[in-house]
Every structure is written in C-alpha cells, then in structure tokens.
Amino acid sequence: MDGLIILDNTGRPIIQSGFRSKPLAYPMLHVEAFNNALGKARRAGDVESVIFVPGDSPSACCHVECADVRILCPVSNDVDPLFAFAFIQTFVDILREYFGSPSAATLRDNFDVVYQLLEETLDAGGQPLTTSPNALRDIVLPPSLLSKLLSVAGANLTSTINSGTSIGGPFSSPIPWRKAGVRHARDEIYFDMVEVLSAIVNKHGTTLNSSVWGKIETNSKLSGTPDCLLTFTNPHVLTDMAFHPCVRLQRWKRDSSLSFVPPDGHFTLAEYRYTPSSTATTARFMTAGTTTIAAKENIPIPFVLKPAVEVTDAGVSFDLKLTSRMPSQTMESLSVEMYLGDGATGVKCLTSRGDGASGGSGVGSLTGSWTLDTKKMVVRWEIPQVPPSSVWSIRGSYTCPSGVPRPAHAVQIAFEVASYTFSALKVDQLKVTGENYKPYKGVRGRSSAKIEWRW
DSSP: OOOOEEEOTTSOEEEEOOOTTSOTTHHHHHHHHHHHHHHHSSSGGGSOSEEEEOSSSOEEEEEEEETTEEEEEEEOSSOOHHHHHHHHHHHHHHHHHHHSSOOHHHHHHTHHHHHHHHHHHBOTTSOBOOOOHHHHHHHSOOOOHHHHHHHHTTOOHHHHHHHTSSOOSTTOSSSTTSOTTOOOSSOEEEEEEEEEEEEEEOTTSOEEEEEEEEEEEEEEEOOSOOEEEEEESOGGGEEEEEEOTTBOHHHHHHHSOEEEOOOSEEEEEEEEEEOOOSTTTGGGGOOTTOOOOOOTTSOOOSEEEEEEEEEOSSEEEEEEEEEEOOSSOOEEEEEEEEEOOTTOEEEEEEEEETTSOEEOSSOOTTTOEEEEETTTTEEEEEEEEEOTTOEEEEEEEEEOTTSSOOOOSEEEEEEEEETOOTTOOOEEEEEEESSSSOOEEEEEEEEEEEEEEEO
16 A cells, blocks of 8 residues: 545545655546546446556555545555555544544644644555554544644643653553553443344345344443453354454453453444344244245345336336334334436325325425435435334336436335344443442444345
8 A cells, every 4th residue: 555645525635645655646646547437437436446547557546435535545566455445444433533524624624633644554665554543642632622722822732741641652551552541530331232234135025145244332431451351142143253452362262252451432342243043033023914034044134125116118107115024123214215217307206104194205204205316316215213013105206208217126225223233142241350440331232234125
C-alpha cells in the first residue's frame, strides 16, 4: 500500500498521505482513474472496487465509500486487495472514534488531526503502523474546543498535558492496547452482541445461501488494570473466530471462554460466524400457518415474501406481500427496495396491512410509506415496525415509454431487531479480578439483515 487519498463527493481531494517514495503526479493518476470510472458508470454502485491504473509502473486503486467521502488506496506491489480494504476499514473506524461521523466538512475542519492520523497509521514503506485507538490518543490528541482555543492562543497543549501527569508519554504502558494509570469515576463495562444476516432467496421461497456474521462490541470504563473472564452458555454456536489482541488464545482453545485485559473505551472483542447445528434452530422462526422450513445448513428467514410481478410491453405491475415469522420480536426499520429500470414513469403505489388499512405515499405507521428515488429509479417501501405474524403488502404499477421495461428480478430487504440475536448466543457470567471494585456489567444483543429475494 502506498498511502491513502480522501475525496469529497465531487471527486476532489481533501487530504492525502505524503507518498514520499512516489512521483508527485502519482496520487492524481489514481484520482483521475477513479473519477473516469465513476463518470462511465451508470450508477455509483457499478464502479469496480479495484480499478486498474495504467502507467509506466501499472498499479491498482482500491476504494471505499463512507458517508459523503471516498477513500482511495493506491497499491503498486503484489498485495492482496483484501489487505488494502481491511486497512481502509480500520482507518474509517479510527476516524469515527475521533470525529463521530467522518463527513467531508468535519475532515476539512480537522485537517491537522487527520493528517497526523495518516502519518501515524501507515509508515513510509506502506505497512500499517499504529492502528490502536488507545495508542493513537496518546500521540494524536482528539479535537476539542479547548485544544483549538489553546492552539490559537499559542499554548503548547501537548507539553501542558504531559507536564501534569506522571505518565512518561505514549507507549509507556507494558500492555500495548491499554494505557497505564486509567481512572474512572464509575467502573462499568458493556457488551453488545451485533449480528448481521445476509441471504439470497429464490422465487419459490427457498433459501439458496445464508450466513450470519457477528461481533462482540465492548465499551470498557474500568480503572486500573482489570483482568476479565467472559463465559458463554452456548459457545458451540461460534465458528471462524477472530479476536482482539487482548484475548488469550490458549484459554479459548481450552474451555471456549474469553480471558483478557480490556483496552479503555470502545473496541471489538471478537468476531465470529454462526452456523446452525441442529434443526431446532429452525423452530425459533416457525409460527402458526407457516410451513416453509429452510435447509438445515441455512439460517431460516424471519419473514415470508410473496412477490407477483407482471412485465408487459406497456409497463409493469407488481404486488408484494410480506408476512412476519418472528415468534415474539418486532422487526424495526424494515425497508424493501425494487429497481424499476431506466425510463420508468407514472409510478403509482398503494400500501396496505392485513387488517385492511391502506394508504398512499407519505409517512405513516399503519401501512408504511413508499418513496421513489428518481436518480436510482428505485421504489423504497418503509415500515417503521413489523409486529410478529403481521401481514403487509404494496401494490403498484408504472410505464416505460422508451421501450420494454427491464426491472431487476429481485428485491432488496433490510431490517433490524433489537434485543435479539440469530445465534441465541448468551453470556453466562463475567468475572473481573485484579482490582478492588465491583463494576457494573451490561449485555445486550441486536441484529440486522440484508436479504435479496428473487422473483
């Protein structure tokens, strides 16, 4: 990896790495290659994730979109693109730790901080250097109103902070991911088990492919150097584990428990994949009146969609009926998107619910609401809350004067479920030793899904 380039939504560079070992025109070659590819694409999502950049020394450009900015990573050597994408994602997470939402305006206002982060996270040889937020906070001070006022007044904030503490400076702790002498007024630690379901379903309602990837997000506010032991009641549901460096691997291999000294603040303790081990998993989604059972190796889809789409030379008519299969949980922020094709006009839709309520466009919680994105030519149907076993439908039609309509033969469905995990992973207990206090502990689960349902 040669560096990073951050572009705004117009394709203009906001900030970039030094690229000390490359010619001055090297970064702009990649910016121009990306903008050319974006200009040729019919939609922004059609641009290839890795773009070939011709020249005397051919290279590639990996890019990721985040909010209203685009991050480019030029690669000139024989490097796996996944390595570049992993680093870009890590840098995005660092920006979120520092600024919350890494928008173009925020990055411009904090140009000095972003440039320091670029210099500290990637060395001149293209190797990741310091990517731990805890270590970076000792080197690059997070932006604040106080630091800006002191900077304007000519004060040296860094020396002021270092002179008022007994810590020798960055990396003074024997534990790389945790600062020494951490103190909190209230000792507490929280765990969020976040799972994402991805699936493809054919027109007959059979799941072709499904997977659940999860991660344990942790927010630690513990004083001193605590030693934590986290155990689960059903660790057998976890496969393909990836751990934070603080986790002791030998302890996990021995009894599937997580033993660690946590970093201070937010971090991802572990990532995993969930694979159903028995048909008992399927029963969690079965309700009265439903007979479709997914294959044993697939995760059951928590709803049923019955699409009916008719395409003629004059236009398209469609009828989508959605039925929840959740036994007790409510699906939230459910959205259904259908691509209509170029040249679609005269779009009309009517939403309804199983109890007979109906409505047109606009915002409403009784039947949901629908909108048309004329730029992407996508109809978006949104339902704020879908109670268990409820039935929803949307009917619509449109014409295509320019020719035979070509709608996408699949709809994209997304939703969230609070206080719920697809794997039913449960924490048994958390022990904190090494310090003389009893911290507050909190655990919760939340899930989301992105499903492609074909017709």
